[in-house]
Amino acid sequence: MTLLEKKVQIFKALAHPVRLGIVEKLAEGERCVCDIAEWFDCDRTTISKHLSILKNAGIIADRKEGLKVNYSLRLTCILPVLECVEGKLLDNLRKEFESCCGMAREDLKTSGGIENA
Amino acid sequence: MTLLEKKVQIFKALAHPVRLGIVEKLAEGERCVCDIAEWFDCDRTTISKHLSILKNAGIIADRKEGLKVNYSLRLTCILPVLECVEGKLLDNLRKEFESCCGMAREDLKTSGGIENA
DNA sequence: TTCCTATATGGCAATATAGGCACATATGCA
DNA sequence: TGCATATGTGCCTATATTGCCATATAGGAA
Secondary structure (H helix, E strand, C coil): CCHHHHHHHHHHHHCCHHHHHHHHHHCCCCEEHHHHHHHCCCCHHHHHHHHHHHHHCCCEEEEEECCEEEEEECCCCHHHHHHHHHHHHHHHHHHHHHHHHCCCHHHHHHHCCHHHC | CCHHHHHHHHHHHHCCHHHHHHHHHHCCCCEEHHHHHHCCCCCHHHHHHHHHHHHHCCCEEEEEECCEEEEEECCCCHHHHHHHHHHHHHHHHHHHHHHHHCCCHHHHHHHCCHHHC
């Protein structure tokens, strides 16, 4: 597997709402599969498979503790890009809102926005 | 489309060798479709679709210039994660090599490596 | 206008991914 | 040992993605 293919594997692993959700939650700390499964409305075996995909990509690590398996974030350097992307997306939304509703930035800052539009 | 879905769209767009290659190359500067198409061994219509996917995700921007269309990187904050991921992957490879061939780090540093193994 | 070049789009077949069910495995307890 | 709980895997169908071809659109030149 080439370096490019490995990088693609990482992005593929992140390219799913459940898996990205898992990564964002694991940023807060290690969790067992039982906890992770409760965050989403889908079969436990589906969660197992998503965790396996994230683990194979090197994004998370597992640690056995008795019957339970705990997963934690390993590739922490993906967190800054998540923040940045979120910032850009919110910025775009704000700009769209302003141009659509014709409100100046100053208005937004002083009035608080939507309820005065 | 929720924020999570938008983020997933971005990672989906990056989760393809040709598209990730385009992004990495565009980091060096703006290029026309004609240039981009020459980097890869596939149909021009395929390249067009890949560019469209990257554009819809907000990763690249297009600029018309006569007959040609120039594309450039817009979401530059994905570059650091690419570097970091590449660094981690290379680090893993180095560790695997060392443990597999039983070489100490000092040996690698002073001898230069493979030819003395 | 007509022709040419650059790029984009619709359709389709091949391939890949997703998710649930049944089942397998692993660990702890009695 | 036998049983219960936590997690993982194989198989299957539904859905999504990929990439090429044919075709469409857009801009420039004659």
